[in-house]
Amino acid sequence: MTLAITDELLARHKLSRAEYADILRILGREPNLVELGIFSVMWSEHCSYKSSKIHLKKFPTTAPWVVCGPGENAGVVDIGDGLVAVFKMESHNHPSFIEPYQGAATGVGGILRDVFTMGARPVALLDALRFGDPKAPRMRHLVSGVVAGIGGYGNCVGVPTVGGECTFHPAYDGNILVNVMCVGIARADRVFYARAAGVGNPVVYIGAKTGRDGIHGATMASAEFSEADTSLRPTVQVGDPFTEKLLIEACLELMETGAIVAIQDMGAAGLTSSSFEMAARGGTGIELDLDAVPLREAGMTAYEIMLSESQERMLLVAAAGREEEAFRICRKWGLDAAVVGRVTDTGRMVIRHKGEIVADLPVAPVSGASPVYDRPVAPLPRPVPLVAEAIRAPLDPPQALLRLLSSPDLSSKRWIFEQYDWLVGCDTVVPPGLGAAVVRVHGTKKALALTTDCTPRYCAADPRVGGMQAVAEAWRNLVAVGARPLAITDCLNFGNPERPPIMAQLVAAIEGMAEACRALDFPVVSGNVSLYNETDGRAILPTPQVGGLGLIEDVDRLVRLDAARAGDRLVLVGECTGWLGASLFLREILGREEGAPPPVDLALERRNGEFVARQIARGAVRACQDLSDGGLAVGAAELCLASGVGGSLAPPFASSEACGWWFGEDQGRYLLAVPPDRLGELLAAAAAEGVLAREVGSLGGDALTLGGHPPISLEAMRQAREGWFAAWMNETSGAEG
């Protein structure tokens, strides 16, 4: 087949002339169309990380408890008792904007496969969602579609969706973010890796048939959007969670037999990336026979079969002679299975279709020698610190608190999480809406604490500090339920990396995250990069999303936000400088988005966190709230609402300015509810360890009092917090489509 390599053809495959020159050098000849398609997806930003690779190396990825860091399908950490936790987060931003239900649903499906591919039973899902201005066109449609899609998929496969985030900002009007995290549990001696080995071993395809859906999805995920792109709907895949559930059960059963050598899900770039990745990691080659691939429709070309992103498919290498065991289990679960190839020692991917060789490519260069770019960065604008005088607004703290509680970002996300089955599995011991979620390790006394965190407005003001803060907040959230933070996964959502100001954000955020990970012994074990999150040249806020995992040794010793009681004393741990730069208060109450974000002092973060962890371990803490958006007042309100008890907080200390005292977002802080008989020893311990801890109030009654201001009833706070979301969803939509 001769192919005219035109600029237009390369542009459609999102390959540059320089990249094409590399292809010619690697092959020593011109590629055919199938081969060009393979290079296109394998070298896409989505699959090759070509813009971020050199910077991702800055992350610390090891610790004594890390079993497997980045590079496999998901990260693996040791949780003792011969068990490991397997977890990863991934984005499905572009598809979800085009078709919110299927985009989000298939995002869930993909991340589930990344986890059970490694031999782990998925036990929890979390979703970090970023939407645009609630008043923007389509926004209700996007929110309800994404939530229904996540629920539709996760509920059906029977994996509880236990937590996440949902915030709003106009920067996401044309490019929402849907980041999904999955956590699974496996036996430490039964972790599966995707390394094709054993020359002659059969390559087996199982799961759904291959159709024409999602062709070039990986390439789409690596390009900017324009408004016209909603016409890309045919490239969004359609999910079938029922088949996924069967695949989970069949794969886990197959893995029990010992008949499997390697296994890999067909995610982005489908059969292409799964076969190349398995061969590359195994240092082997594969011969594929596309005539054996189960197809959904007749007449599919080799190009379409190789690039299809049909969902719910797995590729595995079986031990020679044991194919029948795989087939028997697939039959039991009603799944298609077919031998589609063999492992070879040639280091080449040889693909046959209708009696002809349609592609013959060296595995290592296609998979491993993808271009790597050190893209130029522009100097980052230096955030201008907020001048204290500029925020001496006339302030009524109770009114400001109620407005903050009813703001889209802080409002209760009950409307969302009640559409998710967060309880299936009967191990969700801390449900959604109370900080980090906690899921028991089935059949043991242990539990995993799980959280997702990122504060995009901090990252926009100062990506480096924002990156640090995202990691620190995840760490803090885990500490606050009594967990030992183990590791993170991440999803780095940014704009177009070919623009130096955007690249600068990415690099700074990674460096900030890496510094925090090192300081907190909280390594990165898996992750995903989502670039080109722009529409018509407008980029999203930099959003380096973090997913944190921590271990609770004894589930009966965890600390819940809803466990505080009347009579408990409130203790504030950490410094309070009244930092209002880039705060939610500034944005929601004063309508200003400016200033530097609160500095993150990692040594202090660690010292305060370790103090709180020790106090929790000693049983001196009944409930613990880490302070973040909205500061002390919002933290206290959330604690009171969760526990169903009022409280009163002391007026600002002499040195503090009122707005900053109540609503400042200084980092490294916790609000503890402490039984009165434990207060003295706790404060003494803090003094002895050089940790700043002060009694700032107590709990009781049915209203929250901020200093000398009139009390705010729990009911008023509850209505403020619970009201916004449902009211917004129920508004008559007017002209909105």
Add this chain to the structure above:
Amino acid sequence: MRAAVVTFPGSNCDRDLVVAMEACFGKPVVRVWHADHELPPVDLVGLPGGFSWGDYLRCGAIAARAPIMAAIRRHAERGGYLLGICNGFQILTEAGLLPGALVRNAGLRFVCRPLRLAVANRNSAFTSAYGEGPVTIPVAHHDGNYVIDREGLARLEGEGRIAFRYLDNPNGSVADIAGVLDARGRILGMMPHPERAVDPRLGSEDGKPLFASLLAAIGG
């Protein structure tokens, strides 16, 4: 007490039901596959929640025609006990073993939350261990809106066959019905998940009396 739990393709509360039954009965529970044609000798069969056959066609419609259902029908005819929870309830109505049908929630959305229920009949084999007053048991479903014709409803009401009613109806069910019994009181279908309410760490132990009632009715 000899109990079994059936797994259909797409069942996802089967393990949870086995765990809850074993904890409450103090005995191992047999697991049965949908394609089996015979049940082991058991007193009680549990049909678990989930999305059998992906809820395709109608919730429970395909599972109601699974090979095992003939054996389950014979079990019911012999007077054996049957407990269908959530998708299991849907399967029982689709199989004609319980009257009425479960359609899409009135709010059109999936709903997962702990709910307060009234135990409307405290004399059945499934509810005798309940005391007075409301209980809290979670629901998680998209199609839990119970419908039945007027005559059928009158019969259920008149014969005391409404086992549970919602105190805060989440799905539009007629007469707030959350669970119904068959005419002999040997079959219970309910949308709430009692197996999710047997461990105080999950927020409620109000599912326990249901299993205790069965243990008392059937014997150790």
